[in-house]
Amino acid sequence: MKFSINRDQFVQSVQHVSKAISPRTTIPVLTGIKIEASFDGVTLTGSDSDISIESFIPLEDEEIQNVELEQPGSIVLPARFFAEIVKKLPEDTIELSVSEQFVTTLKSGSSVFNLNGLDPNEYPRLPEIEEDNVFKLKTDLLKNIIRQTVFAVSTVETRPILTGVHWAIEEGTLACTATDSHRLAMRNAKAETNTNDLSFSNVVIPGKSLNELSKILDDNEEWVDIIVTENQILFKAKNLLFFSRLLDGNYPATNNMIPTNSKTNVKLETKKFMQAIERALLLSRDGKNNVVNLKTLSNTHLEITSVTPEVGKVTEDVATLDFNGEELRISFNGKNIIDALRVIDSTEVTIDFTGAMSPFVIKPTEHENMLHLFSPVRTY
Template identity: 75%
Template sequence: MHFVINRDYFVHSVQHVSKAISSRTTIPILTGIKIVADHEGVTLTGSDSDISIECFIPIEEEEKQLVEIIQEGSIVLQAKVFTEIVKKLPNDKIELVVQDQFSTTLRSGSSVFNLNGLDPEEYPRLPQIEEENTFQIQNDLLKNLIRQTVFAVSTAETRPILTGVNWQVEDDQLICTATDSHRLAMRKTIIEPASNELNFQNVVIPGKSLNELSKIIEDNNDLLTIIVTENQILFKFKNLLFFSRLLDGNYPATKNMIPQQSKTEIILETKGFQQAIERALLLSRDGKNNVVNFKTLEDEQIEITSVTPEIGRVTEKVNTKQLSGEELRISFNGKNIIDALKIVDSSEIKISFTGAMSPFLVKPVDNENSLHLFSPVRTY
């Protein structure tokens, strides 16, 4: 194999595929990046068997030559070293030559690196996916869907299904839900099915996969294609494929958890409420559960307090925009609330309580498409 390639495009693609590579893999060949050169261009692949990323660099794009293929072929190179080398090469072109015994030479400017490659035939084949359950979505919308749900997945492996985000399709609406059993984040959006009918009810995508995918998605409104199969999901961008395995098991029926009525409703300024809880957590962070106490006062005010006996106590009154319903005292995990408030794209939130020991809802005032549900904390 022998080709000369544009350095910037090559570095960009190498960094993308290396996101799928884990140093903890038990399959030695998967610590490498597979590079294939053919008459169409250069394809790079990285995988840890849960996530696989394939990047394609065409011979030319927009009348600019990116690759010159001198001899077709393939090689697998150790990802960790190769990624660092490519980033630091001096010239705007990189030459890669593979000789006998997978011995590989990288040249750029006056720099020459000789690397030991691995047999590309040993590299696992990427899943073959039938394009039946297909829909399209804009890049920036997908990035938002991930940002507004993935933070709420569980990090505990005791219930593996909760380490993923549940995607459910109902009447051309995609409903994304994440919960760790103490909090829940939900975001809805309308989608465009590319096939006549979507045949999947719901799938659970690992939170880790979505976090890595989010780093790759560009901030634009280009459409990408999503293909769902029984145990894989494929995100198809212009020159990039992102495969992820799906989690096995039944996701809990979260719809029944969301209260339909409320006894107390409060509208608050998002930023001011977030900052008040952050100040309360300064004293409770080392205590149990990041507990913040919350109670309604007269004159449409609320009081936030936090007590750590060995450190001290903080009390703060916060003005609300609107307060209606019964008086209320409740305690909650302040960190969980802050995580949600950070990703609420609204200057005001509405909090709906059904009682001191029942889960409560937080919603953006100007958006019906997302909500957050929290369990209270018992303080006695």
């Protein structure tokens, strides 16, 4: 195998596929990046047991020559060294050639590296996925959906199913839900489907997979094809394939958790409410005590307080835009509220309280695509 390639393109693809490679794998060939050169272009692959990423660099793209191919072939190179080498090579072009015993030479300007490669035939094949359950989302919408849900997944492995985001489609609407059992984030979006009867209800994608996918997707409005099978999901973007395994098990029925009525309704400016809670948490030493207390003062004001006995107390006065219902005192995890307010794309929010010891809901006022549910904290 021998080819020359644009360094910037190569570095970007190497960084993309490296995100799928785990240094803890017990399979030596999976510590490497597979590079395959053909008459179409150069394909790079990285994989572990959960995620596989394939990045393709065409020979030509919009009349720009990316790759000059002399001899097709393939090799697996150790990701740990290879990713650092290509990033630091001096010139705009890299020449890569493979000789006997998988010894690989990288040349760029005055730099020459020789790396011992691995047999590409030992590299596992990416799964063949039948494209039956296919739908499409614009890239920027997909990134927003991930940003607005994945923060609420559980980071504790005691209930593995909660470390993922639940996706379901019904009548062309994609519903995405994440919960760690103390808070819940829900985001709905219209999905483009080829058929009106596409539906699925128990697809749970690891939060780690979605975070990595979001990092490598460009901010644009190009379509991403999404294919769901029994135990895999595939995201197909331009020159990129991203496979993730799905989590086993049944996701809890979250729709039953959302209150249908409320006793107290408050409308607030999102930014001012968030900043008041951030200030209230400034005295919470080491972030261990994130409890914030909220009390209605009148029909126009709320009082937010936080007490750390060994440090002191902070009191915030927050003006409401609208207030209906009963007076209320409630305590909650302030950090969880801040996480939600950061991803709500609305200048105003409404909060529906159902009582001092019952879950409450925060929703944007500008649309109905999202809601956040929180459990209160007992302070006595």
